[in-house]
Amino acid sequence: MTPGWHPLLVHFPVALSISAAAALAAARTVRSDALARSLAIAGTWNLLAAAVAALFAIGTGIAALADLHVGPAAHAAIFVHVKWAMLTSTATLLIAVWRGAGQAHDARPSRGLVIAVVLAGAAMAITAYRGDLNVYRYGVAVTRPVEAAR
Secondary structure, eight states, X not given: OOTTHHHHHTHHHHHHHHHHHHHHHHHHHOSOHHHHHHHHHHHHHHHHHHHHHHHHHHHHHHHHHXXXXXXXXXXXXXXXXXXXXXXXXXXXXXXXXXXXXXXXXXXXXXXXXXXXXXXXXXXXXXXHHHHHHHHHTTOTTOOOOOOOOO
């Protein structure tokens, strides 16, 4: 598996977890029951999709590490990112199970679930930032452009 799959797939759990947090928080607070049901369904499905996408992102990230040769500073930064990724992926998966098994998908979420989803979404954003540092500060998996033929 090439390292190119990881940057493609990581955007899905980030976007889905943040949109799940927004939809579930809104479902908890809106007055309209019909709108709350729609937001709860959208938030639940985004949360479930974020959990599945996080597993694919973890898999492609680990596969990308196999052929990666970097210096000590980049190596340390990569493993901080990996630790964040494992934490946030596990949290997102557990929260998705909590939501999926705990109540109907169209039910207003509990305050505890909303707090957990918002925290997991924030942690996912931090994980993405750590990955961003690996690329833009340490140049991990960045190739030099081919010089134009003269």
